[in-house]
Amino acid sequence: MKIEIYDQSYNVNSAGQNEEQLKELAAYVDGKMREVARATRMVDSVKVAVLAALNIADELFTLRERQQEIDGPLRKRVEKCVALVEKALEQSN
Secondary structure (H helix, E strand, C coil), rough: CCCEEEEEEEEEECCCCCHHHHHHHHHHHHHHHHHHHHHHHHCCCCHHHHHHHHHHHHHHHHHHHHHHHHHHHHHHHHHHHHHHHHHHHHHHH
């Protein structure tokens, strides 16, 4: 399948992947690159791509940190609930 990012066409093998999702990903990367190019007034597409990649990596790391902040306390609550259910089941037998 063909996708376009920052006015460049790429043929990618979409076997085993959702084509719509791949188009969304390409549009997201394209948008990030255009955002960086506008903000920096940079024309070198390689530099724009590197800065866009850094921005995307920053988003990823921020989301991972938030996920870990949620997972820790949530996991403890789930474990506590499971222990309570197991205790209730034991007492009912």
